[in-house]
Amino acid sequence: MHNILVTGGAGFIGSNFVHHVVGNTDATVTVLDKMTYAASSDALAGLPEDRVSLVVGDVADATVVDPLVAAHDAVVHFAAESHNDNSLRDPSPFIQTNLIGTFTLLEACRKADVRLHHVSTDEVYGDLELDDPKRFTEDTPYQPSSPYSASKAGSDHLVRAWVRSFGVRATISNCSNNYGPWQHIEKFIPRQITEVIEGRRPRLYGSGENVRDWIHTEDHSSAVLAILERGRIGETYLIGADGEKNNLEVVRLILRLMGRPEDDFEHVTDRAGHDLRYAIDSGKLRAELGWTPTYGDFEDGLAQTISWYEEHADWWRPHKQAVESAYAAKGQ
Numbered sequence: 001m002h003n004i005l006v007t008g009g010a011g012f013i014g015s016n017f018v019h020h021v022v023g024n025t026d027a028t029v030t031v032l033d034k035m036t037y038a039a040s041s042d043a044l045a046g047l048p049e050d051r052v053s054l055v056v057g058d059v060a061d062a063t064v065v066d067p068l069v070a071a072h073d074a075v076v077h078f079a080a081e082s083h084n085d086n087s088l089r090d091p092s093p094f095i096q097t098n099l100i101g102t103f104t105l106l107e108a109c110r111k112a113d114v115r116l117h118h119v120s121t122d123e124v125y126g127d128l129e130l131d132d133p134k135r136f137t138e139d140t141p142y143q144p145s146s147p148y149s150a151s152k153a154g155s156d157h158l159v160r161a162w163v164r165s166f167g168v169r170a171t172i173s174n175c176s177n178n179y180g181p182w183q184h185i186e187k188f189i190p191r192q193i194t195e196v197i198e199g200r201r202p203r204l205y206g207s208g209e210n211v212r213d214w215i216h217t218e219d220h221s222s223a224v225l226a227i228l229e230r231g232r233i234g235e236t237y238l239i240g241a242d243g244e245k246n247n248l249e250v251v252r253l254i255l256r257l258m259g260r261p262e263d264d265f266e267h268v269t270d271r272a273g274h275d276l277r278y279a280i281d282s283g284k285l286r287a288e289l290g291w292t293p294t295y296g297d298f299e300d301g302l303a304q305t306i307s308w309y310e311e312h313a314d315w316w317r318p319h320k321q322a323v324e325s326a327y328a329a330k331g332q
Protein backbone atom coordinates (compact mmCIF):
# COMPACT_ATOMS: atom_id res chain seq x y z
CA MET A 1 0.00 0.00 0.00
CA HIS A 2 1.57 3.24 -1.17
CA ASN A 3 -1.08 5.76 -0.47
CA ILE A 4 -3.16 5.60 2.74
CA LEU A 5 -6.09 7.80 3.80
CA VAL A 6 -6.25 8.06 7.63
CA THR A 7 -9.51 9.50 8.97
CA GLY A 8 -9.26 11.10 12.41
CA GLY A 9 -5.48 11.24 11.94
CA ALA A 10 -5.17 14.41 14.04
CA GLY A 11 -6.63 12.71 17.13
CA PHE A 12 -4.87 10.80 19.90
CA ILE A 13 -4.52 7.35 18.31
CA GLY A 14 -4.81 8.41 14.65
CA SER A 15 -1.84 10.79 14.94
CA ASN A 16 0.24 8.08 16.61
CA PHE A 17 -0.67 5.76 13.72
CA VAL A 18 0.44 8.36 11.14
CA HIS A 19 3.85 8.62 12.86
CA HIS A 20 4.02 4.81 12.98
CA VAL A 21 3.28 4.46 9.24
CA VAL A 22 5.85 7.10 8.30
CA GLY A 23 8.47 5.47 10.53
CA ASN A 24 7.83 1.88 9.45
CA THR A 25 6.73 1.93 5.78
CA ASP A 26 7.37 3.87 2.56
CA ALA A 27 3.70 4.87 2.24
CA THR A 28 2.40 8.41 1.90
CA VAL A 29 -0.50 9.44 4.13
CA THR A 30 -3.42 11.82 3.73
CA VAL A 31 -5.16 12.72 6.98
CA LEU A 32 -8.87 13.54 6.74
CA ASP A 33 -9.93 15.22 9.98
CA LYS A 34 -12.74 17.61 10.92
CA MET A 35 -10.42 19.16 13.55
CA THR A 36 -12.98 18.93 16.36
CA TYR A 37 -12.09 19.86 19.96
CA ALA A 38 -10.28 16.48 20.18
CA ALA A 39 -7.89 17.10 17.26
CA SER A 40 -4.41 18.58 17.50
CA SER A 41 -2.29 19.75 14.58
CA ASP A 42 0.68 19.76 17.03
CA ALA A 43 0.45 15.96 17.15
CA LEU A 44 1.33 15.90 13.42
CA ALA A 45 4.14 18.46 13.63
CA GLY A 46 7.55 17.45 12.29
CA LEU A 47 6.30 14.85 9.82
CA PRO A 48 7.81 15.04 6.30
CA GLU A 49 5.66 17.29 4.11
CA ASP A 50 6.26 15.16 1.02
CA ARG A 51 4.72 12.14 2.80
CA VAL A 52 1.92 13.52 4.99
CA SER A 53 -0.83 16.00 4.13
CA LEU A 54 -3.91 17.16 6.02
CA VAL A 55 -7.38 17.67 4.54
CA VAL A 56 -9.80 19.36 6.92
CA GLY A 57 -13.23 17.84 6.33
CA ASP A 58 -16.04 15.68 7.66
CA VAL A 59 -16.17 11.88 7.15
CA ALA A 60 -19.93 12.24 6.83
CA ASP A 61 -19.60 14.57 3.81
CA ALA A 62 -19.66 12.46 0.63
CA THR A 63 -18.52 15.36 -1.56
CA VAL A 64 -15.22 15.38 0.38
CA VAL A 65 -14.96 11.65 1.06
CA ASP A 66 -15.75 10.15 -2.38
CA PRO A 67 -12.91 11.73 -4.39
CA LEU A 68 -10.42 11.34 -1.53
CA VAL A 69 -11.14 7.63 -1.07
CA ALA A 70 -10.95 7.01 -4.84
CA ALA A 71 -7.46 8.56 -4.89
CA HIS A 72 -6.02 6.16 -2.26
CA ASP A 73 -5.09 2.45 -2.04
CA ALA A 74 -6.46 2.01 1.47
CA VAL A 75 -8.41 3.79 4.20
CA VAL A 76 -7.81 3.44 7.95
CA HIS A 77 -10.84 4.80 9.77
CA PHE A 78 -10.12 6.28 13.22
CA ALA A 79 -12.43 9.33 13.02
CA ALA A 80 -15.05 9.23 15.76
CA GLU A 81 -16.55 11.00 18.69
CA SER A 82 -14.73 8.99 21.34
CA HIS A 83 -15.65 9.99 24.90
CA ASN A 84 -18.34 8.13 26.85
CA ASP A 85 -19.06 11.04 29.22
CA ASN A 86 -19.68 13.38 26.26
CA SER A 87 -22.06 10.82 24.76
CA LEU A 88 -24.09 10.95 27.98
CA ARG A 89 -24.27 14.77 27.78
CA ASP A 90 -25.23 14.89 24.07
CA PRO A 91 -25.39 11.73 21.94
CA SER A 92 -26.18 13.44 18.62
CA PRO A 93 -22.62 14.01 17.26
CA PHE A 94 -21.89 10.35 18.09
CA ILE A 95 -24.73 9.20 15.84
CA GLN A 96 -23.73 11.62 13.08
CA THR A 97 -19.98 10.90 12.98
CA ASN A 98 -19.77 7.30 14.14
CA LEU A 99 -22.74 5.97 12.16
CA ILE A 100 -23.33 8.35 9.23
CA GLY A 101 -19.58 8.95 8.89
CA THR A 102 -18.82 5.22 8.68
CA PHE A 103 -21.73 4.71 6.25
CA THR A 104 -20.38 7.51 4.02
CA LEU A 105 -16.90 5.99 4.03
CA LEU A 106 -18.25 2.51 3.27
CA GLU A 107 -20.18 3.79 0.28
CA ALA A 108 -17.05 5.53 -1.02
CA CYS A 109 -14.98 2.33 -0.57
CA ARG A 110 -17.68 0.30 -2.30
CA LYS A 111 -17.87 2.61 -5.33
CA ALA A 112 -14.08 2.87 -5.75
CA ASP A 113 -13.25 -0.70 -4.56
CA VAL A 114 -10.79 0.55 -1.94
CA ARG A 115 -9.49 -1.50 1.01
CA LEU A 116 -10.78 -0.34 4.43
CA HIS A 117 -9.64 -0.97 7.98
CA HIS A 118 -12.22 0.07 10.59
CA VAL A 119 -10.91 0.93 14.07
CA SER A 120 -13.30 0.06 16.88
CA THR A 121 -13.45 -0.61 20.60
CA ASP A 122 -13.89 -3.48 23.04
CA GLU A 123 -16.82 -1.54 24.55
CA VAL A 124 -19.11 -2.97 21.85
CA TYR A 125 -19.15 -6.21 23.91
CA GLY A 126 -20.58 -4.59 27.04
CA ASP A 127 -18.93 -5.52 30.33
CA LEU A 128 -17.80 -8.55 32.35
CA GLU A 129 -18.18 -9.44 36.01
CA LEU A 130 -15.03 -8.86 38.08
CA ASP A 131 -14.62 -12.58 38.79
CA ASP A 132 -15.54 -13.84 35.28
CA PRO A 133 -12.67 -16.06 34.08
CA LYS A 134 -13.64 -15.32 30.45
CA ARG A 135 -12.30 -12.41 28.41
CA PHE A 136 -13.74 -10.85 25.23
CA THR A 137 -13.02 -12.75 22.00
CA GLU A 138 -14.02 -12.16 18.38
CA ASP A 139 -17.09 -14.36 19.06
CA THR A 140 -18.43 -12.46 22.09
CA PRO A 141 -21.98 -11.17 21.42
CA TYR A 142 -22.44 -7.41 21.05
CA GLN A 143 -24.04 -5.71 24.08
CA PRO A 144 -23.05 -2.02 24.16
CA SER A 145 -24.03 0.10 27.18
CA SER A 146 -23.51 3.79 26.32
CA PRO A 147 -24.50 5.99 23.37
CA TYR A 148 -20.79 6.00 22.41
CA SER A 149 -20.38 2.21 22.48
CA ALA A 150 -23.75 1.68 20.77
CA SER A 151 -22.71 4.01 17.95
CA LYS A 152 -19.41 2.13 17.56
CA ALA A 153 -21.26 -1.22 17.64
CA GLY A 154 -23.56 0.08 14.90
CA SER A 155 -20.58 1.16 12.82
CA ASP A 156 -19.05 -2.34 13.15
CA HIS A 157 -22.31 -3.89 11.96
CA LEU A 158 -22.37 -1.59 8.95
CA VAL A 159 -18.84 -2.66 8.01
CA ARG A 160 -19.73 -6.36 8.35
CA ALA A 161 -22.84 -5.88 6.20
CA TRP A 162 -20.91 -4.02 3.48
CA VAL A 163 -18.34 -6.85 3.41
CA ARG A 164 -20.97 -9.54 3.09
CA SER A 165 -23.50 -7.77 0.83
CA PHE A 166 -21.22 -5.71 -1.40
CA GLY A 167 -17.83 -7.43 -1.13
CA VAL A 168 -16.12 -4.39 0.38
CA ARG A 169 -12.54 -5.41 1.29
CA ALA A 170 -12.62 -4.51 4.98
CA THR A 171 -11.19 -5.64 8.31
CA ILE A 172 -12.22 -4.55 11.82
CA SER A 173 -10.22 -4.23 15.04
CA ASN A 174 -11.65 -3.83 18.55
CA CYS A 175 -9.04 -2.50 20.96
CA SER A 176 -8.96 -1.98 24.71
CA ASN A 177 -8.25 1.31 26.58
CA ASN A 178 -5.30 3.24 25.18
CA TYR A 179 -2.91 5.51 27.07
CA GLY A 180 0.11 7.57 25.99
CA PRO A 181 1.08 11.02 24.69
CA TRP A 182 -1.46 13.37 23.05
CA GLN A 183 -4.52 11.83 24.73
CA HIS A 184 -7.15 14.48 25.43
CA ILE A 185 -7.29 15.55 29.09
CA GLU A 186 -10.99 14.65 29.30
CA LYS A 187 -9.92 10.96 29.47
CA PHE A 188 -9.16 9.18 32.75
CA ILE A 189 -5.35 8.91 32.84
CA PRO A 190 -4.46 12.36 31.45
CA ARG A 191 -7.21 13.97 33.53
CA GLN A 192 -5.72 12.59 36.74
CA ILE A 193 -2.10 13.37 35.78
CA THR A 194 -2.97 16.98 34.93
CA GLU A 195 -5.08 17.37 38.10
CA VAL A 196 -2.04 16.34 40.16
CA ILE A 197 0.22 18.72 38.20
CA GLU A 198 -2.29 21.52 38.93
CA GLY A 199 -2.15 20.69 42.65
CA ARG A 200 -5.62 19.14 42.85
CA ARG A 201 -6.81 15.64 43.72
CA PRO A 202 -7.67 12.87 41.18
CA ARG A 203 -11.40 12.05 40.82
CA LEU A 204 -12.50 8.44 40.92
CA TYR A 205 -15.99 7.58 39.69
CA GLY A 206 -17.94 5.52 42.22
CA SER A 207 -15.97 2.90 44.14
CA GLY A 208 -13.11 2.75 41.60
CA GLU A 209 -13.33 -1.05 41.31
CA ASN A 210 -14.07 -0.82 37.56
CA VAL A 211 -11.42 -2.62 35.51
CA ARG A 212 -9.95 -1.42 32.21
CA ASP A 213 -7.44 -3.36 30.05
CA TRP A 214 -4.69 -0.83 29.26
CA ILE A 215 -2.55 -0.78 26.12
CA HIS A 216 -0.02 1.83 25.01
CA THR A 217 -1.18 3.63 21.87
CA GLU A 218 2.06 2.71 20.07
CA ASP A 219 1.12 -0.97 20.45
CA HIS A 220 -2.37 -0.23 19.09
CA SER A 221 -0.76 1.39 16.03
CA SER A 222 1.56 -1.57 15.33
CA ALA A 223 -1.41 -3.94 15.56
CA VAL A 224 -3.53 -1.85 13.16
CA LEU A 225 -0.67 -1.73 10.63
CA ALA A 226 -0.21 -5.52 10.89
CA ILE A 227 -3.93 -6.05 10.22
CA LEU A 228 -3.95 -3.56 7.35
CA GLU A 229 -0.98 -5.30 5.71
CA ARG A 230 -1.62 -8.96 6.52
CA GLY A 231 -5.12 -9.34 8.01
CA ARG A 232 -7.68 -11.54 6.26
CA ILE A 233 -10.46 -9.60 4.52
CA GLY A 234 -13.78 -9.78 6.37
CA GLU A 235 -12.13 -10.71 9.67
CA THR A 236 -12.27 -9.02 13.07
CA TYR A 237 -9.20 -8.90 15.32
CA LEU A 238 -9.20 -8.00 19.03
CA ILE A 239 -6.23 -5.89 20.17
CA GLY A 240 -5.08 -5.98 23.80
CA ALA A 241 -1.91 -6.26 25.88
CA ASP A 242 -3.03 -8.17 29.00
CA GLY A 243 -3.14 -4.90 30.95
CA GLU A 244 -6.12 -5.32 33.30
CA LYS A 245 -6.08 -2.86 36.23
CA ASN A 246 -8.85 -1.36 38.32
CA ASN A 247 -9.21 2.42 38.39
CA LEU A 248 -8.22 2.58 42.05
CA GLU A 249 -4.89 0.87 41.28
CA VAL A 250 -4.22 3.27 38.40
CA VAL A 251 -4.94 6.38 40.49
CA ARG A 252 -2.74 5.10 43.32
CA LEU A 253 0.07 4.38 40.87
CA ILE A 254 -0.19 7.87 39.32
CA LEU A 255 -0.07 9.43 42.80
CA ARG A 256 2.93 7.34 43.84
CA LEU A 257 4.85 8.04 40.62
CA MET A 258 4.14 11.77 41.09
CA GLY A 259 5.35 11.81 44.69
CA ARG A 260 1.98 12.20 46.41
CA PRO A 261 0.32 10.03 49.09
CA GLU A 262 -1.56 7.12 47.49
CA ASP A 263 -4.84 8.00 49.22
CA ASP A 264 -4.84 11.65 48.06
CA PHE A 265 -7.86 11.31 45.73
CA GLU A 266 -11.65 11.91 45.84
CA HIS A 267 -14.57 9.61 45.09
CA VAL A 268 -17.08 11.48 42.88
CA THR A 269 -20.49 10.76 41.28
CA ASP A 270 -20.37 7.53 39.28
CA ARG A 271 -20.85 7.48 35.48
CA ALA A 272 -24.40 6.50 34.44
CA GLY A 273 -24.42 2.92 33.13
CA HIS A 274 -20.71 2.58 34.03
CA ASP A 275 -19.28 -0.63 32.54
CA LEU A 276 -17.68 -2.77 35.23
CA ARG A 277 -14.87 -4.60 33.45
CA TYR A 278 -13.30 -4.96 30.02
CA ALA A 279 -10.77 -7.70 29.23
CA ILE A 280 -9.36 -8.69 25.84
CA ASP A 281 -8.13 -12.06 24.59
CA SER A 282 -5.86 -11.06 21.68
CA GLY A 283 -4.82 -14.65 20.90
CA LYS A 284 -6.09 -14.58 17.30
CA LEU A 285 -4.08 -11.46 16.41
CA ARG A 286 -0.94 -12.86 18.02
CA ALA A 287 -1.25 -16.35 16.48
CA GLU A 288 -2.27 -15.28 12.96
CA LEU A 289 -0.21 -12.15 12.46
CA GLY A 290 2.63 -12.67 14.93
CA TRP A 291 1.88 -9.35 16.69
CA THR A 292 3.18 -8.70 20.21
CA PRO A 293 3.04 -5.53 22.30
CA THR A 294 6.30 -3.73 23.09
CA TYR A 295 5.12 -1.90 26.23
CA GLY A 296 5.20 -4.90 28.59
CA ASP A 297 5.35 -2.90 31.81
CA PHE A 298 2.38 -0.59 32.52
CA GLU A 299 4.24 1.25 35.29
CA ASP A 300 7.09 2.19 32.89
CA GLY A 301 4.64 3.31 30.19
CA LEU A 302 2.68 5.34 32.72
CA ALA A 303 5.84 6.99 34.09
CA GLN A 304 6.80 8.03 30.54
CA THR A 305 3.28 9.36 29.97
CA ILE A 306 3.42 11.40 33.20
CA SER A 307 6.73 12.96 32.08
CA TRP A 308 5.20 13.75 28.69
CA TYR A 309 2.28 15.67 30.27
CA GLU A 310 4.68 17.48 32.60
CA GLU A 311 6.69 18.58 29.55
CA HIS A 312 3.67 19.52 27.40
CA ALA A 313 1.66 21.78 29.73
CA ASP A 314 1.52 24.45 26.98
CA TRP A 315 -0.51 22.00 24.90
CA TRP A 316 -3.12 20.92 27.47
CA ARG A 317 -3.35 23.81 29.94
CA PRO A 318 -5.48 26.09 27.67
CA HIS A 319 -8.22 23.39 27.68
CA LYS A 320 -8.07 22.40 31.33
CA GLN A 321 -10.59 24.83 32.77
CA ALA A 322 -13.31 24.07 30.21
CA VAL A 323 -12.90 20.29 30.71
CA GLU A 324 -13.09 20.60 34.50
CA SER A 325 -16.12 22.95 34.37
CA ALA A 326 -18.05 20.39 32.31
CA TYR A 327 -17.20 17.66 34.85
CA ALA A 328 -18.01 19.91 37.84
CA ALA A 329 -21.49 20.55 36.42
CA LYS A 330 -22.16 16.80 36.85
CA GLY A 331 -20.54 16.49 40.27
CA GLN A 332 -17.54 14.71 38.76
Ligand code: NAD
Nearest residue numbers: 008010011012013034035036038039058059079080082178
Ligand atom coordinates in the same frame (compact mmCIF):
# COMPACT_ATOMS: atom_id res chain seq x y z
P1 NAD B 1 -9.95 11.22 19.65
O1 NAD B 1 -11.23 11.78 20.13
O2 NAD B 1 -8.67 11.59 20.33
O3 NAD B 1 -9.75 11.60 18.10
C1 NAD B 1 -10.79 11.51 17.17
C2 NAD B 1 -10.39 12.29 15.92
O4 NAD B 1 -11.46 12.18 14.96
C3 NAD B 1 -10.17 13.78 16.17
O5 NAD B 1 -9.00 14.23 15.53
C4 NAD B 1 -11.41 14.43 15.57
O6 NAD B 1 -11.20 15.75 15.08
C5 NAD B 1 -11.73 13.46 14.43
N1 NAD B 1 -13.13 13.54 14.03
C6 NAD B 1 -14.23 13.54 14.84
N2 NAD B 1 -15.35 13.65 14.09
C7 NAD B 1 -14.95 13.71 12.80
C8 NAD B 1 -15.65 13.81 11.57
N3 NAD B 1 -16.99 13.90 11.53
N4 NAD B 1 -14.93 13.83 10.43
C9 NAD B 1 -13.58 13.76 10.46
N5 NAD B 1 -12.86 13.68 11.60
C10 NAD B 1 -13.55 13.65 12.75
O7 NAD B 1 -10.14 9.66 19.63
P2 NAD B 1 -9.10 8.47 19.85
O8 NAD B 1 -9.07 8.13 21.29
O9 NAD B 1 -7.85 8.77 19.13
O10 NAD B 1 -9.88 7.27 19.11
C11 NAD B 1 -9.67 7.02 17.73
C12 NAD B 1 -10.48 5.80 17.33
O11 NAD B 1 -10.07 4.67 18.08
C13 NAD B 1 -11.98 5.94 17.55
O12 NAD B 1 -12.65 5.33 16.46
C14 NAD B 1 -12.23 5.17 18.84
O13 NAD B 1 -13.54 4.66 18.87
C15 NAD B 1 -11.19 4.09 18.71
N6 NAD B 1 -10.74 3.50 19.99
C16 NAD B 1 -10.26 4.32 20.98
C17 NAD B 1 -9.78 3.75 22.16
C18 NAD B 1 -9.21 4.61 23.28
O14 NAD B 1 -8.87 4.09 24.34
N7 NAD B 1 -9.08 5.93 23.11
C19 NAD B 1 -9.81 2.36 22.33
C20 NAD B 1 -10.31 1.57 21.30
C21 NAD B 1 -10.76 2.15 20.13
Ligand code: TDX
Nearest residue numbers: 082083084121177186187188189191203204205210247
Ligand atom coordinates in the same frame (compact mmCIF):
# COMPACT_ATOMS: atom_id res chain seq x y z
O1 TDX C 1 -12.33 11.39 35.94
C1 TDX C 1 -12.56 10.19 35.70
N1 TDX C 1 -12.64 9.30 36.72
C2 TDX C 1 -12.88 7.98 36.52
O2 TDX C 1 -12.93 7.21 37.50
C3 TDX C 1 -12.73 9.71 34.34
C4 TDX C 1 -12.64 10.65 33.17
C5 TDX C 1 -12.94 8.34 34.15
N2 TDX C 1 -13.03 7.51 35.21
C6 TDX C 1 -13.20 6.05 34.97
C7 TDX C 1 -14.27 5.66 33.99
C8 TDX C 1 -13.70 4.37 33.41
O3 TDX C 1 -13.97 3.27 34.27
O4 TDX C 1 -11.97 5.61 34.38
C9 TDX C 1 -12.20 4.60 33.40
C10 TDX C 1 -11.66 5.07 32.06
O5 TDX C 1 -12.46 6.16 31.62
P1 TDX C 1 -12.26 6.85 30.19
O6 TDX C 1 -10.85 7.34 30.03
O7 TDX C 1 -13.36 7.81 29.98
O8 TDX C 1 -12.35 5.58 29.20
P2 TDX C 1 -13.52 4.53 28.88
O9 TDX C 1 -14.87 5.07 29.19
O10 TDX C 1 -13.12 3.23 29.50
O11 TDX C 1 -13.38 4.47 27.25
C11 TDX C 1 -12.06 4.47 26.65
O12 TDX C 1 -11.72 3.17 26.21
C12 TDX C 1 -12.43 2.63 25.14
C13 TDX C 1 -12.03 5.44 25.47
O13 TDX C 1 -12.41 6.74 25.89
C14 TDX C 1 -12.93 4.97 24.35
O14 TDX C 1 -12.80 5.84 23.23
C15 TDX C 1 -12.52 3.57 23.95
O15 TDX C 1 -13.40 3.07 23.00
